[in-house]
Amino acid sequence: MRICITRSEKHAYSETFIRDQISGFSEFADVYTIHSGRFPEREENGTLLSPKPFWILHKIIKTFVGRNNFFSNYGVKKYLKNNKIDIVLSNYGISASHMTPVCKALNIPLVVIFHGHDATNKKTLIKYKTKYQRLFKYASFIIVVSEEMKKGLIKNGANPKKIRVVPCGVDTSKFKPQTKTTSEKNFLAVGRFTSKKGPLFTINAFYQVLQKFPEATLTMVGKKNGLFEACEKLVNDLKIQSSVTFTGILEQNAIANLMLNSLAFVQHSVTAPNGDMEGTPVSVMEASSCGLPIISTLHGGIKDAVIHNKSGFLVEETHFNDMANYMIKLCENPEMAKEFGLNGRKHIEENYNQKKQLTKLFNLANEAINKA
Secondary structure (H helix, E strand, O other): OEEEEEOOOOOOOOOHHHHHHHHHHOOOOEEEEEEOOOOOOEEOOOOEOOOHHHHHHHHHHHHHHOOOOHHHHHHHHHHHHHOOOOEEEEEOHHHHHHHHHHHHHHOOOEEEEOOOHHHHOHHHHHHOHHHHHHHHHHOOEEEEOOHHHHHHHHHOOOOOOOEEEOOOOEOOOOOOOOOOOOOOOEEEEEOOOOHHHOHHHHHHHHHHHHHHOOOOEEEEEOOOOOOHHHHHHHHHHOOOOOOEEEEEOOOHHHHHHHHHOOOEEEOOOOOOOOOOOOOOOHHHHHHHHOOOOEEEEOOOOHHHHOOEOOOEEEEOOOOHHHHHHHHHHHHHOHHHHHHHHHHHHHHHHHHOEHHHHHHHHHHHHHHHHHHO
Protein backbone atom coordinates (compact mmCIF):
# COMPACT_ATOMS: atom_id res chain seq x y z
CA MET A 1 0.00 0.00 0.00
CA ARG A 2 1.19 3.50 -0.89
CA ILE A 3 -0.64 5.90 1.39
CA CYS A 4 -0.51 9.68 1.54
CA ILE A 5 -1.26 11.17 4.96
CA THR A 6 -2.19 14.85 5.12
CA ARG A 7 -1.97 17.18 8.11
CA SER A 8 -2.33 20.93 8.52
CA GLU A 9 1.02 21.46 10.27
CA LYS A 10 4.28 19.54 10.38
CA HIS A 11 5.38 20.51 13.88
CA ALA A 12 2.17 21.18 15.84
CA TYR A 13 3.31 20.36 19.39
CA SER A 14 -0.14 19.17 20.44
CA GLU A 15 -0.50 16.72 17.55
CA THR A 16 1.70 13.90 18.80
CA PHE A 17 -1.14 11.56 17.84
CA ILE A 18 -0.62 12.39 14.14
CA ARG A 19 3.13 11.88 14.40
CA ASP A 20 2.46 8.53 16.05
CA GLN A 21 -0.04 7.72 13.30
CA ILE A 22 2.57 8.37 10.59
CA SER A 23 5.21 6.37 12.43
CA GLY A 24 2.82 3.48 13.05
CA PHE A 25 1.58 3.32 9.47
CA SER A 26 5.18 3.14 8.27
CA GLU A 27 5.26 -0.40 9.69
CA PHE A 28 2.38 -1.44 7.41
CA ALA A 29 2.82 0.60 4.24
CA ASP A 30 4.85 3.08 2.19
CA VAL A 31 3.91 6.40 3.74
CA TYR A 32 4.03 9.79 2.04
CA THR A 33 3.12 12.93 3.95
CA ILE A 34 2.12 16.43 2.85
CA HIS A 35 1.31 19.38 5.07
CA SER A 36 1.09 23.15 5.66
CA GLY A 37 -2.33 24.71 5.51
CA ARG A 38 -5.90 23.52 5.27
CA PHE A 39 -5.01 22.45 1.74
CA PRO A 40 -1.53 20.86 1.87
CA GLU A 41 1.13 22.83 0.01
CA ARG A 42 4.42 21.12 0.94
CA GLU A 43 6.14 17.77 1.00
CA GLU A 44 7.56 16.37 4.24
CA ASN A 45 10.93 18.06 3.59
CA GLY A 46 9.28 21.45 3.09
CA THR A 47 9.48 21.52 -0.72
CA LEU A 48 6.51 23.21 -2.39
CA LEU A 49 4.24 20.75 -4.19
CA SER A 50 3.68 23.24 -7.01
CA PRO A 51 6.26 25.22 -9.00
CA LYS A 52 6.68 28.57 -7.25
CA PRO A 53 4.99 30.59 -10.05
CA PHE A 54 1.94 28.30 -9.77
CA TRP A 55 1.98 28.64 -5.97
CA ILE A 56 2.02 32.44 -6.27
CA LEU A 57 -0.82 32.40 -8.81
CA HIS A 58 -2.81 30.15 -6.51
CA LYS A 59 -2.41 32.65 -3.66
CA ILE A 60 -3.42 35.60 -5.84
CA ILE A 61 -6.46 33.92 -7.38
CA LYS A 62 -7.62 32.52 -4.03
CA THR A 63 -7.41 36.01 -2.53
CA PHE A 64 -9.93 37.26 -5.08
CA VAL A 65 -12.22 34.27 -5.61
CA GLY A 66 -11.92 32.72 -2.12
CA ARG A 67 -11.45 29.13 -3.23
CA ASN A 68 -8.91 26.69 -4.58
CA ASN A 69 -8.34 26.60 -8.31
CA PHE A 70 -6.29 24.87 -11.03
CA PHE A 71 -3.06 26.30 -9.66
CA SER A 72 -3.96 25.14 -6.14
CA ASN A 73 -4.67 21.58 -7.22
CA TYR A 74 -1.84 21.18 -9.71
CA GLY A 75 0.93 20.35 -7.26
CA VAL A 76 -1.11 17.95 -5.12
CA LYS A 77 -2.39 16.09 -8.18
CA LYS A 78 1.12 15.80 -9.59
CA TYR A 79 2.49 14.56 -6.25
CA LEU A 80 -0.19 11.88 -5.89
CA LYS A 81 0.24 10.70 -9.49
CA ASN A 82 4.06 10.70 -9.45
CA ASN A 83 4.13 8.66 -6.23
CA LYS A 84 1.39 6.29 -7.43
CA ILE A 85 -0.62 6.83 -4.25
CA ASP A 86 -3.25 4.15 -3.60
CA ILE A 87 -5.19 6.01 -0.92
CA VAL A 88 -5.26 9.34 0.92
CA LEU A 89 -5.76 9.48 4.70
CA SER A 90 -6.63 13.06 5.54
CA ASN A 91 -6.44 14.37 9.10
CA TYR A 92 -9.19 16.89 9.89
CA GLY A 93 -12.37 17.34 7.93
CA ILE A 94 -11.38 20.78 6.67
CA SER A 95 -8.26 19.47 4.93
CA ALA A 96 -10.13 16.44 3.62
CA SER A 97 -12.83 18.65 2.11
CA HIS A 98 -10.14 20.43 0.06
CA MET A 99 -8.64 17.08 -0.97
CA THR A 100 -11.99 15.74 -2.20
CA PRO A 101 -11.96 17.21 -5.74
CA VAL A 102 -8.32 16.17 -6.22
CA CYS A 103 -8.92 12.57 -5.12
CA LYS A 104 -12.13 12.41 -7.14
CA ALA A 105 -10.36 13.64 -10.29
CA LEU A 106 -7.66 10.98 -9.87
CA ASN A 107 -10.09 8.28 -8.68
CA ILE A 108 -8.09 7.78 -5.48
CA PRO A 109 -10.01 6.60 -2.39
CA LEU A 110 -10.16 9.11 0.47
CA VAL A 111 -10.50 8.34 4.18
CA VAL A 112 -11.03 11.30 6.51
CA ILE A 113 -10.39 11.51 10.26
CA PHE A 114 -12.32 14.15 12.22
CA HIS A 115 -10.58 15.06 15.46
CA GLY A 116 -12.59 17.74 17.28
CA HIS A 117 -13.08 21.38 16.27
CA ASP A 118 -13.50 20.37 12.62
CA ALA A 119 -16.67 18.49 13.60
CA THR A 120 -18.09 20.88 16.20
CA ASN A 121 -17.09 24.51 15.61
CA LYS A 122 -20.25 26.36 14.56
CA LYS A 123 -18.58 28.73 12.10
CA THR A 124 -16.64 25.89 10.49
CA LEU A 125 -19.77 23.79 10.04
CA ILE A 126 -21.54 26.72 8.38
CA LYS A 127 -18.59 27.79 6.22
CA TYR A 128 -17.80 24.25 5.06
CA LYS A 129 -21.36 22.97 4.78
CA THR A 130 -21.26 22.47 1.01
CA LYS A 131 -17.68 21.15 1.00
CA TYR A 132 -18.52 18.73 3.81
CA GLN A 133 -21.52 17.37 1.88
CA ARG A 134 -19.21 16.62 -1.06
CA LEU A 135 -16.69 15.05 1.31
CA PHE A 136 -19.35 12.90 2.97
CA LYS A 137 -20.49 11.68 -0.44
CA TYR A 138 -17.03 10.86 -1.81
CA ALA A 139 -15.13 9.59 1.24
CA SER A 140 -14.84 5.83 1.53
CA PHE A 141 -14.88 6.04 5.32
CA ILE A 142 -15.45 8.84 7.82
CA ILE A 143 -13.43 8.22 10.97
CA VAL A 144 -14.45 9.91 14.22
CA VAL A 145 -12.80 9.66 17.62
CA SER A 146 -15.91 9.45 19.79
CA GLU A 147 -19.53 8.33 19.77
CA GLU A 148 -20.56 11.91 20.53
CA MET A 149 -18.79 13.13 17.38
CA LYS A 150 -20.50 10.41 15.35
CA LYS A 151 -23.92 11.70 16.41
CA GLY A 152 -22.94 15.27 15.54
CA LEU A 153 -21.72 14.44 12.03
CA ILE A 154 -24.82 12.38 11.28
CA LYS A 155 -26.90 15.44 12.18
CA ASN A 156 -24.79 17.40 9.72
CA GLY A 157 -25.41 15.03 6.86
CA ALA A 158 -22.78 12.28 7.13
CA ASN A 159 -23.85 8.79 6.06
CA PRO A 160 -23.90 6.66 9.24
CA LYS A 161 -22.96 3.59 7.17
CA LYS A 162 -19.61 5.20 6.35
CA ILE A 163 -18.75 6.31 9.89
CA ARG A 164 -16.35 4.34 12.07
CA VAL A 165 -15.42 5.26 15.64
CA VAL A 166 -11.65 4.85 16.03
CA PRO A 167 -10.15 7.02 18.77
CA CYS A 168 -6.44 7.83 18.69
CA GLY A 169 -4.55 5.22 20.65
CA VAL A 170 -1.96 5.34 23.38
CA ASP A 171 1.50 3.79 23.36
CA THR A 172 1.00 1.78 26.53
CA SER A 173 4.67 0.78 26.57
CA LYS A 174 5.65 4.45 26.91
CA PHE A 175 2.89 5.46 29.33
CA LYS A 176 3.23 2.85 32.07
CA PRO A 177 1.50 2.81 35.48
CA GLN A 178 3.23 3.72 38.70
CA THR A 179 3.96 0.70 40.89
CA LYS A 180 3.22 2.16 44.31
CA THR A 181 0.47 4.06 46.03
CA THR A 182 1.38 7.71 46.37
CA SER A 183 0.74 9.74 49.51
CA GLU A 184 1.46 12.98 47.66
CA LYS A 185 -1.46 15.20 46.72
CA ASN A 186 -0.20 16.27 43.33
CA PHE A 187 -2.70 16.94 40.56
CA LEU A 188 -1.76 17.17 36.89
CA ALA A 189 -3.44 18.89 33.92
CA VAL A 190 -2.08 18.67 30.37
CA GLY A 191 -3.52 20.60 27.45
CA ARG A 192 -3.74 23.87 25.59
CA PHE A 193 -5.15 26.86 27.43
CA THR A 194 -8.33 26.97 25.36
CA SER A 195 -11.98 27.41 26.31
CA LYS A 196 -12.90 23.79 25.66
CA LYS A 197 -10.17 22.55 28.02
CA GLY A 198 -11.76 24.56 30.86
CA PRO A 199 -8.49 25.49 32.65
CA LEU A 200 -10.16 28.23 34.72
CA PHE A 201 -12.68 25.73 36.09
CA THR A 202 -9.83 23.37 36.99
CA ILE A 203 -8.01 26.12 38.91
CA ASN A 204 -11.18 27.10 40.79
CA ALA A 205 -11.74 23.47 41.75
CA PHE A 206 -8.16 23.12 42.93
CA TYR A 207 -8.49 26.26 45.06
CA GLN A 208 -11.19 24.48 47.07
CA VAL A 209 -8.90 21.48 47.54
CA LEU A 210 -6.27 23.78 49.06
CA GLN A 211 -8.68 24.89 51.75
CA LYS A 212 -8.58 21.37 53.16
CA PHE A 213 -5.17 20.23 51.95
CA PRO A 214 -2.83 23.23 51.76
CA GLU A 215 0.07 20.96 50.80
CA ALA A 216 -1.65 19.94 47.52
CA THR A 217 -0.15 21.02 44.19
CA LEU A 218 -1.42 21.50 40.65
CA THR A 219 0.90 21.27 37.65
CA MET A 220 -0.48 22.59 34.35
CA VAL A 221 1.38 21.62 31.16
CA GLY A 222 0.73 23.43 27.90
CA LYS A 223 1.75 26.25 25.61
CA LYS A 224 1.42 29.62 27.32
CA ASN A 225 -1.09 31.26 25.01
CA GLY A 226 -4.87 31.48 24.65
CA LEU A 227 -6.34 31.63 28.16
CA PHE A 228 -2.95 31.35 29.84
CA GLU A 229 -2.84 34.98 31.01
CA ALA A 230 -6.34 34.66 32.46
CA CYS A 231 -5.26 31.48 34.28
CA GLU A 232 -2.13 33.15 35.61
CA LYS A 233 -4.18 36.14 36.80
CA LEU A 234 -6.67 33.85 38.56
CA VAL A 235 -3.85 32.04 40.34
CA ASN A 236 -2.40 35.38 41.44
CA ASP A 237 -5.78 36.73 42.54
CA LEU A 238 -6.37 33.60 44.63
CA LYS A 239 -2.84 33.91 46.03
CA ILE A 240 -1.98 30.29 45.27
CA GLN A 241 1.17 30.90 43.18
CA SER A 242 3.23 28.60 45.39
CA SER A 243 0.81 25.72 44.77
CA VAL A 244 0.34 25.97 40.99
CA THR A 245 3.10 25.40 38.44
CA PHE A 246 2.85 26.31 34.75
CA THR A 247 5.50 24.31 32.90
CA GLY A 248 4.90 25.39 29.32
CA ILE A 249 5.35 22.78 26.59
CA LEU A 250 6.96 19.48 27.60
CA GLU A 251 8.04 16.42 25.62
CA GLN A 252 6.10 13.16 26.00
CA ASN A 253 8.74 11.55 28.21
CA ALA A 254 8.69 14.49 30.63
CA ILE A 255 4.90 14.34 30.78
CA ALA A 256 5.00 10.60 31.42
CA ASN A 257 7.39 11.22 34.34
CA LEU A 258 5.03 13.83 35.80
CA MET A 259 2.21 11.32 35.57
CA LEU A 260 4.21 8.81 37.59
CA ASN A 261 4.46 11.32 40.43
CA SER A 262 0.86 12.52 40.47
CA LEU A 263 -2.18 11.47 42.45
CA ALA A 264 -4.70 12.16 39.69
CA PHE A 265 -5.21 13.80 36.31
CA VAL A 266 -7.69 16.67 36.07
CA GLN A 267 -9.32 18.28 33.05
CA HIS A 268 -12.57 20.23 33.11
CA SER A 269 -13.50 20.04 29.42
CA VAL A 270 -16.54 22.05 28.34
CA THR A 271 -18.30 23.02 25.12
CA ALA A 272 -16.75 26.34 24.09
CA PRO A 273 -18.98 29.33 23.18
CA ASN A 274 -18.27 28.67 19.49
CA GLY A 275 -19.43 25.06 19.82
CA ASP A 276 -15.91 23.62 19.83
CA MET A 277 -15.73 20.29 21.65
CA GLU A 278 -13.14 17.68 22.49
CA GLY A 279 -12.84 14.48 20.51
CA THR A 280 -11.25 11.98 22.87
CA PRO A 281 -8.38 13.89 24.53
CA VAL A 282 -5.09 12.05 24.11
CA SER A 283 -3.75 13.41 27.40
CA VAL A 284 -6.67 11.84 29.28
CA MET A 285 -5.94 8.46 27.68
CA GLU A 286 -2.20 8.77 28.35
CA ALA A 287 -2.81 9.60 32.01
CA SER A 288 -5.16 6.66 32.36
CA SER A 289 -2.55 4.43 30.71
CA CYS A 290 -0.13 5.62 33.41
CA GLY A 291 -2.51 4.36 36.07
CA LEU A 292 -3.87 7.75 37.11
CA PRO A 293 -7.52 8.17 38.08
CA ILE A 294 -9.17 10.84 35.94
CA ILE A 295 -11.36 13.65 37.23
CA SER A 296 -13.06 15.27 34.27
CA THR A 297 -16.44 16.07 32.72
CA LEU A 298 -19.28 14.34 30.92
CA HIS A 299 -18.02 15.68 27.62
CA GLY A 300 -17.23 14.28 24.15
CA GLY A 301 -15.20 11.09 24.08
CA ILE A 302 -14.19 11.46 27.72
CA LYS A 303 -17.47 9.70 28.54
CA ASP A 304 -16.12 6.65 26.70
CA ALA A 305 -12.50 6.79 27.88
CA VAL A 306 -13.28 7.22 31.60
CA ILE A 307 -15.62 4.93 33.51
CA HIS A 308 -17.34 6.94 36.26
CA ASN A 309 -16.81 5.49 39.74
CA LYS A 310 -14.43 2.88 38.35
CA SER A 311 -11.50 4.58 36.59
CA GLY A 312 -12.27 8.11 37.69
CA PHE A 313 -15.03 10.63 38.28
CA LEU A 314 -17.02 12.64 35.74
CA VAL A 315 -19.01 15.76 36.55
CA GLU A 316 -21.36 17.96 34.59
CA GLU A 317 -19.70 20.73 32.59
CA THR A 318 -18.92 23.90 34.64
CA HIS A 319 -19.70 22.09 37.95
CA PHE A 320 -16.25 22.71 39.39
CA ASN A 321 -17.55 22.36 42.97
CA ASP A 322 -18.30 18.71 42.23
CA MET A 323 -14.87 18.37 40.67
CA ALA A 324 -13.30 19.77 43.82
CA ASN A 325 -15.21 17.30 45.99
CA TYR A 326 -13.88 14.36 43.96
CA MET A 327 -10.34 15.72 44.11
CA ILE A 328 -10.67 15.94 47.89
CA LYS A 329 -12.08 12.41 47.99
CA LEU A 330 -8.97 11.03 46.28
CA CYS A 331 -6.71 13.01 48.61
CA GLU A 332 -8.46 11.29 51.47
CA ASN A 333 -8.38 7.87 49.80
CA PRO A 334 -5.04 7.21 48.06
CA GLU A 335 -5.84 3.48 47.90
CA MET A 336 -8.98 4.31 45.93
CA ALA A 337 -6.89 6.47 43.61
CA LYS A 338 -4.57 3.53 43.02
CA GLU A 339 -7.45 1.12 42.39
CA PHE A 340 -9.17 3.50 39.96
CA GLY A 341 -5.88 4.07 38.18
CA LEU A 342 -5.31 0.37 37.60
CA ASN A 343 -8.88 -0.01 36.35
CA GLY A 344 -8.20 2.81 33.91
CA ARG A 345 -4.99 1.19 32.71
CA LYS A 346 -6.89 -2.00 31.94
CA HIS A 347 -9.60 -0.05 30.09
CA ILE A 348 -6.98 1.70 27.93
CA GLU A 349 -5.13 -1.53 27.16
CA GLU A 350 -8.35 -3.19 26.04
CA ASN A 351 -9.91 -0.32 24.10
CA TYR A 352 -7.32 2.36 23.23
CA ASN A 353 -4.05 0.52 22.59
CA GLN A 354 -2.25 2.44 19.85
CA LYS A 355 -1.22 -0.57 17.76
CA LYS A 356 -4.76 -1.93 17.81
CA GLN A 357 -6.20 1.45 16.75
CA LEU A 358 -3.68 1.84 13.93
CA THR A 359 -4.45 -1.69 12.74
CA LYS A 360 -8.13 -0.73 12.55
CA LEU A 361 -7.23 2.28 10.38
CA PHE A 362 -4.97 0.17 8.18
CA ASN A 363 -7.72 -2.41 7.66
CA LEU A 364 -10.19 0.33 6.72
CA ALA A 365 -7.68 1.76 4.24
CA ASN A 366 -7.25 -1.67 2.67
CA GLU A 367 -11.01 -2.10 2.47
CA ALA A 368 -11.37 1.31 0.78
CA ILE A 369 -8.74 0.38 -1.82
CA ASN A 370 -10.40 -2.94 -2.54
CA LYS A 371 -13.77 -1.24 -3.01
CA ALA A 372 -12.41 1.39 -5.40
